[in-house]
Amino acid sequence: MGLTIAQKIIKAHMVSGEMTVGSDIGLKIDQTLTQDATGTMAYLEFEAMGVPRVKTEKSVAYIDHNTLQTGFENADDHRFIQSVAKKHGIWYSRPGNGICHQVHLERFGIPGKTLIGSDSHTPTGGGIGMLAMGAGGLDVAVAMGGGPYYISMPKMLRVNLTGKLRPWVSAKDIILKVLQMLSVKGGVGKIVEYAGEGVKTLTVPERATITNMGAELGATTSIFPSDEITKAFLKAQGREKDWIELSSDPDAVYDEEITVNLSELEPLAACPHSPDNVKSLSDVGPIKVDQVCIGSCTNSSYLDLMRVAAILKGKTVHPDVSLSIAPGSKQVYNMLAKNGALADIIAAGARILECACGPCIGMGQSPNSAGVSLRTFNRNFEGRSGTADGQIYLVSPETAAVSAITGVLTDPRTLGEPVSIPMPESFLINDNMVSAPETAEKMDTVEILRGPNIKEFPSSSPLQETITAKALLKVGDNITTDHIMPAGAKILPFRSNIPYLSNFCFSVCDTEFPARCKEYGPSIIVGGQNYGQGSSREHAALVPLYLGVKAVLVKSFARIHCANLANAGILPLVFKNEEDYSKIDQMDDLELPGIRKAIEEGGDVIVRDVTKGIDIPAEAILSKRQREMVLAGGLLNYTREQNG
Ligand code: MIC
Ligand code: SF4
Numbered sequence: 022m023g024l025t026i027a028q029k030i031i032k033a034h035m036v037s038g039e040m041t042v043g044s045d046i047g048l049k050i051d052q053t054l055t056q057d058a059t060g061t062m063a064y065l066e067f068e069a070m071g072v073p074r075v076k077t078e079k080s081v082a083y084i085d086h087n088t089l090q091t092g093f094e095n096a097d098d099h100r101f102i103q104s105v106a107k108k109h110g111i112w113y114s115r116p117g118n119g120i121c122h123q124v125h126l127e128r129f130g131i132p133g134k135t136l137i138g139s140d141s142h143t144p145t146g147g148g149i150g151m152l153a154m155g156a157g158g159l160d161v162a163v164a165m166g167g168g169p170y171y172i173s174m175p176k177m178l179r180v181n182l183t184g185k186l187r188p189w190v191s192a193k194d195i196i197l198k199v200l201q202m203l204s205v206k207g208g209v210g211k212i213v214e215y216a217g218e219g220v221k222t223l224t225v226p227e228r229a230t231i232t233n234m235g236a237e238l239g240a241t242t243s244i245f246p247s248d249e250i251t252k253a254f255l256k257a258q259g260r261e262k263d264w265i266e267l268s269s270d271p272d273a274v275y276d277e278e279i280t281v282n283l284s285e286l287e288p289l290a291a292c293p294h295s296p297d298n299v300k301s302l303s304d305v306g307p308i309k310v311d312q313v314c315i316g317s318c319t320n321s322s323y324l325d326l327m328r329v330a331a332i333l334k335g336k337t338v339h340p341d342v343s344l345s346i347a348p349g350s351k352q353v354y355n356m357l358a359k360n361g362a363l364a365d366i367i368a369a370g371a372r373i374l375e376c377a378c379g380p381c382i383g384m385g386q387s388p389n390s391a392g393v394s395l396r397t398f399n400r401n402f403e404g405r406s407g408t409a410d411g412q413i414y415l416v417s418p419e420t421a422a423v424s425a426i427t428g429v430l431t432d433p434r435t436l437g438e439p440v441s442i443p444m445p446e447s448f449l450i451n452d453n454m455v456s457a458p459e460t461a462e463k464m465d466t467v468e469i470l471r472g473p474n475i476k477e478f479p480s481s482s483p484l485q486e487t488i489t490a491k492a493l494l495k496v497g498d499n500i501t502t503d504h505i506m507p508a509g510a511k512i513l514p515f516r517s518n519i520p521y522l523s524n525f526c527f528s529v530c531d532t533e534f535p536a537r538c539k540e541y542g543p544s545i546i547v548g549g550q551n552y553g554q555g556s557s558r559e560h561a562a563l564v565p566l567y568l569g570v571k572a573v574l575v576k577s578f579a580r581i582h583c584a585n586l587a588n589a590g591i592l593p594l595v596f597k598n599e600e601d602y603s604k605i606d607q608m609d610d611l612e613l614p615g616i617r618k619a620i621e622e623g624g625d626v627i628v629r630d631v632t633k634g635i636d637i638p639a640e641a642i643l644s645k646r647q648r649e650m651v652l653a654g655g656l657l658n659y660t661r662e663q664n665g
Contacts, residue, residue, distance in 0.1 A: 022273075022274060024269065025214055026246060027152060027177065027212040029269075030152040034152070035048060041174060042176050043173055045173060045174075052078060052130075053077055053079075053138065053164050054083060054138035054139070054140070055081075055083065055139045055161060056085050057099060057516075058558070059516070060158070061098045062563070064105040066158060066159050069657060074464065075109055080110070081111065081114060081125065081455075083118070083121035084113075085376075086377070086384070088377045088379075089510055091510065095514050097474055098514075098517055100470040100472065104470045106456070107458060107467045113455065115455070119350030119352070120349050120376065120377060121138065122143065124352075126146060126148060126226075128260075130151050132247035133151070133267055134151050134152070135151070136154070137160065138154075138156065139557055142236050144236055144244075145233040147242055147245060149255070150247030155557040159559060159588045163656070172241060175240075177211070178276065179214050179275040180216070180279055180281060181216055182216070182281055183280060183284070185219065186222065186284075189434045190434075193319070193416065193418070194289045195281060196230065196234040197290070197415070198289060199235075200234070200237055200238060203297075206238075206239050206554070208241075212240060212243070212244065213242075214243070214275070215231065217280075220245060221248065224324060226324050230319055231243065232245065233319045246268040247267035257445055257448050287434075288302050291401055291416075294413070309428065311343070312343045313343070314346075314381075314394060314395070315344070315396075315397050315422065316346060316398075317381040318349065321347060327442040328442055329366070329422040331365075331442065333426070336369050337369055339428030344369075345386050347374040349376060352450070356448065356449050359449065381396070381399075382509070383513075388406055388408045390410060391411070392411055393412045394411055394412065395414050396416070397416065398415060401413035403503075404529045405503045414430070423435070475517045480654075481655045481658065482654045483654040484654065486618070487613060487615060488613040490572070491542075492546075492547050492606070493544035493545070495546075496546070496548045500530075500553065502554070502557075503529065503555055506522065506526060506558060506564050507529055519564055526538075526564045534568075538568035542569050543571050544568070544570050545611050545628075547607075548575035550577050552573065553579040553582025555579070557585070559589065565589075566591055570591055574594040574596065574605075574628060574639060576595065576599045578595070590655030590656075593642045596638075596639055605633075605637070606633075610631040611629065612631055613628060613629070620641055620643070623648060
């Protein structure tokens with residue numbers, strides 16, 4: 022039987038398990054990446070493992086999230102990461118060099134290799150045929166130490182692309198269409214592979230927009246073939262030698278298949294507050310726009326920003342609109358500066374931001390109260406922009422740019438003749454903002470620079486015989502990690518300070534939750550479908566751990582968050598019967614009798630609602646390895662146990 026592209030890469034990297042759907046497989050990881058908002062924690066965890074030098078082919082530490090230096094915290098974390106990188110054989114991309122996923126695609130990604138990153142949009146690398154996955158920081162630390170990365174063998178979903186995009190319709194509209202068809206949980210447990218004649222009409226940056234935002238489907242990852250277009254891209258990056266051809270076998274078997282006819286697509290928008298709340302621009306109507314933000318790891322490539330510049334050229338941003346633009350990388354920024362496109366953008370009145378995540382993660386540029394903000398980003402979760410009632414719409418760069426001029430949501434097709442921007446034959450290559458790791462001889466002399474904001478991460482203890490806890494929080498479906506552990510300019514600088522962060526846990530939906538945890542002690546969170554969707558931040562597990570959360574009982578989980586809970590030693594449980602969700606109320610007294618034995622034996626779990634006097638059957642979503650990990654009190658304890 023033939024193999025899909027992902028199955029070929031998995032087969033070449035599998036160190037344990039079987040390639041049957043649902044089996045726990047261990048993969049050898051070739052490359053890792055971290056960013057600074059998750060990196061400090063990941064490197065503290067790496068240090069705790071006592072491995073002197075990373076064992077991967079390439080590990081890169083990026084500084085791109087926490088670049089608003091409103092106090093000493095971020096700058097201290099940057100210095101810490103820089104020194105750790107130097108000492109342990111990690112490449113270091115300095116602040117200003119760009120967003121991790123954009124830079125990794127340009128300079129480091131290699132078709133056919135495995136990559137995990139402590140950021141959920143790591144699948145951007147799928148745009149050049151990498152098997153690239155988001156993971157918790159602890160999993161990345163283990164991979165840097167040479168350990169495998171474990172996933173449940175995913176199903177294969179083929180997205181068959183037919184036809185060709187019409188003028189002014191873009192890659193963003195393709196992934197928005199897929200999100201409309203599949204929803205934010207439609208990709209859970211699946212790898213999304215793009216195939217069909219439409220593939221060859223898409224450039225690498227367009228493919229990367231699609232695989233990047235595949236994270237919003239909840240997919241394990243997304244991947245494109247590596248073909249002549251990939252080769253031309255790598256050649257233009259001076260990396261032709263990194264290219265290999267990769268395609269699925271003609272008789273490869275997919276578990277599911279959908280078709281998107283590119284010729285029929287029209288410009289779309291994801292409406293507040295979910296990336297799958299997708300409508301056509303005509304259905305949304307010409308709503309008044311207060312803000313437009315162009316950038317993020319989804320849509321800030323050279324081609325994206327050249328199209329934006331062409332639309333803005335000779336025009337002025339509407340007087341009622343604030344337009345901000347953040348180029349994805351120094352390479353992009355520099356090329357725009359050299360060819361004059363930056364001058365067109367500046368002349369039109371755009372506010373140019375540094376090459377970083379910026380407004381995408383609420384680091385500045387929060388919109389006005391109830392303001393409508395069009396963004397080329399990938400997430401529009403409630404409150405993520407930093408304005409609680411902000412109305413965020415996700416659109417293509419073309420839609421964003423034309424709407425910035427008209428002041429209302431505008432279909433770019435009204436612009437008439439399309440702009441045609443050719444793919445450059447060579448990109449401007451200057452890696453002077455990436456530092457190579459120290460040589461083996463010199464690394465011992467490197468001093469690690471630790472600022473006062475870096476606090477110990479919380480420790481967990483082995484699983485108790487019986488858990489007695491209160492249901493201190495009950496939430497609904499599609500709870501994001503931005504609900505569990507919000508980010509934004511006021512909180513993000515404290516990513517290495519769990520005690521401080523804990524004051525903001527669930528503050529988007531229930532500001533009293535941390536206080537209740539302090540008052541009542543051990544707790545269980547009850548939730549609905551797709552709990553923990555969104556980012557890879559392990560803080561969404563470490564902070565609840567710090568607050569005394571022992572288990573999370575939900576209808577279903579998002580992949581990375583579920584793994585992060587187990588890594589932290591918190592029990593991820595699902596209802597056997599979803600209707601039991603309605604039987605538990607917030608503040609009920611709960612008990613998990615004989616839980617340690619149940620996990621040891623891999624048996625069913627009983628959740629006793631003492632207040633209601635009922636037993637509710639549940640199941641632990643854990644592989645054998647994860648069960649051992651939870652019994653030991655999390656991955657760090659487990660690794661220590663394994664190492665004697
Ligand atoms: C995000 O887009 O939500 C982030 C910020 O990049 C996160 C990582 C983090 O929370 O630091 C992600 O996507 O994993
Ligand atoms: Fe940064 Fe936004 Fe991309 Fe996350 S989604 S990596 S915050 S640009």
